Every structure is written in C-alpha cells, then in structure tokens.
Amino acid sequence: MKTRASTKKASLHDSKKILRKLSVDGAYNHSCFWVTFFSIGFYFPQFYLQLDAAKHKLGEDFAFDSLIILHFASFVGRIAPGFFVDRLGFMNMTTFSTEACAAIIFGMIGIITRPD
Numbered sequence: 610m611k612t613r614a615s616t617k618k619a620s621l622h623d624s625k626k627i628l629r630k631l632s633v634d635g636a637y638n639h640s641c642f643w644v645t646f647f648s649i650g651f652y653f654p655q656f657y658l659q660l661d662a663a664k665h666k667l668g669e670d671f672a673f674d675s676l677i678i679l680h681f682a683s684f685v686g687r688i689a690p691g692f693f694v695d696r697l698g699f700m701n702m703t704t705f706s707t708e709a710c711a712a713i714i715f716g717m718i719g720i721i722t723r724p725d
Contacts (some may be wrong), residue, residue, distance in 0.1 A: 654679060665720050
C-alpha cells in the first residue's frame, strides 16, 4: 500500500470553515482554556521563585537553592501520593494537594526577612 499525494489544494476558504467549526466545539475550547491555566500553574513557580526570593531579600544563595528545594519537593510529591491514594481516594488526594499548593503560594506572598 502506498500513500498518494492529495489532489485537492487547501484554500483559505477551507481554513475559515475549519476555524468556524472549532470555535463552536465545546470540548476543544474547554481543553484549550484549561491547558492554558495548567501551563501557567506549572511554569510559574520555576520562573517566579528566584525572583520572589530576591525581591524579599532572602539572599542570593537561598534564591538559587530554592530551585533545588522546589525540584526535590517535586520529586517527593510525585512519588508519595501513590502510596496514599488507595487508602484516601483520588478526589481526597486531589483536594489535599490543591489546598497545600494554594497555602504555599499564599505563604510566598508574606515571606520577608526580618532584621536582627
């Protein structure tokens, strides 16, 4: 079996028709919306954590080490829930994880270095 070249050329009219169909497709729009929020939530800490540490005058060494701490906690956070999900349930683990992440992000707002 061989593939054959398409005899029909794609036109601008076909592209508009495809975009019109996609704009009313609820599942596609819903997926695009939530993938955007996932990307923000996934990459935001990696870029903002060092800046936040420097902004609150926590020291350059800690600003660098905060990424190491983040990656180690990510490793532990990907392994540990697997041990608890059977006993606690998927939705309970998801709720706990979401609340813990929210508490950490709100805690980042209040981090300061107090003068000695």
